[in-house]
Amino acid sequence: MPASPRRPCLVIRPDDSSSDEDPPSPTRLKKKVVFADDHGRPLTQVRIMTEPSNVPPLWSHKFLAEVTQGMSAEPVAHGEPWEITFQQPASSYIEFRKKLDQEKVTLENVIVKENEEILLGTIKVSNLAFHKEVFVRSTTNGWKTSEDIFCKFVPNASTNTVSAAYVLYDTFSFKLTLPPKSRRIEFCVCYKCEGKEYWDNNGGLNYVIVKKVQNKFHRSNSDEFLSVKSSEVEKMHRTSSFDVIQTINKVDPWSEFACWNHVDTSNPYW
Known part of the structure; x- marks a missing residue:
């Protein structure tokens, strides 16, 4: 050529x-x-864009077929999520410390990792002696059978800088596998030290996590939605706007208005 x-x-x-x-x-x-x-x-090419700057470019079906290579955008089916039925013990620090001092062991926090089907948690125990044994006993069939999962010691900064005799509490971690076919898991915590056993079973109720019940208004067809009358929507808007205006009118001057004064503090802040 x-x-x-x-x-x-x-x-x-x-x-x-x-x-x-x-x-x-x-x-x-x-x-x-x-x-x-x-x-x-x-060295340059000039292309004229016919779409406005706030509109995505129009792609041809041929271009989309080359990019997707036959893949579709169908939603991925996920399993039912797990739900923690108890309050995180460490969320109320005063009660948490009181229970720890009295019973020598208490569950601290738990986290459900849905993508890995596991439950992660931490346990606090009183440092009664150097040699300790902490495990979690769980069941998926109402205690017909059970399984013990031994916990791992979690070192912290004070453990490395202060003598073990002066450390008041130790932390242990555990990992429970969530069986896909189970819908309910109960567990409790045991702490063995100097020939004695200390248990935390959530006041006799055990710690329970269950498969979350789907919303009764859930629709399998994504095209179906809950319908609300337009008059009801307008009423809600008018009511909410009126409440806001009344709140603002009570404040003089505007600089004294603080939204944090209206926050519900009955639950712990995360």
Whole structure:
């Protein structure tokens, strides 16, 4: 294939300001630099966008087929989520410390990892002696059978800098596997030290997690939605707007209004 004819980078154009009657003068010629590749072709391309800046570009079906390569955007089916039925013990610190001092062991926090089907948790125990044994006893069939999962010691900064005799509490972690076919798991915590056993069974109720019940208004068809009358929607908007205006009118001046004064503090802040 023959190479494209080369063209110079320097293009000389006549000055448009010169009169049509006068011949172009070499001293009045304009110079324009054009950058090209080694074959003389332009280095840039100009494309005109017909869509506004706030609208995505219109892609052809052929382009989408090349990008997706036959894959579809069907929703991925997920299993039913797990629900923790008890309050996190450490959320109320005063009660948590009181229970720890009295019973020597207490569950601290738990986290459900849905994607891995596991339950992670931490346990606090009183440092009664150096040698300790902590485990979690769980069941999925109402205690017809049970399984003991031994916990791992979690070192902290004070453990490395302070003598073990002066550390008041130790932390242990555990991991429970959530069987896919189970809908309810109960567990309790045991702490063995110096020949004695200390149990935390949530006041006799055990710690329970269950498969979360789906909302009764859930629809399998994504095209179906709950319908609310427009009059009811307008009523809700009017009521909420009226409440906000009444609250603002009671404050004088505006700088004294603090939204944090209206926050519900009955539950712990996460």
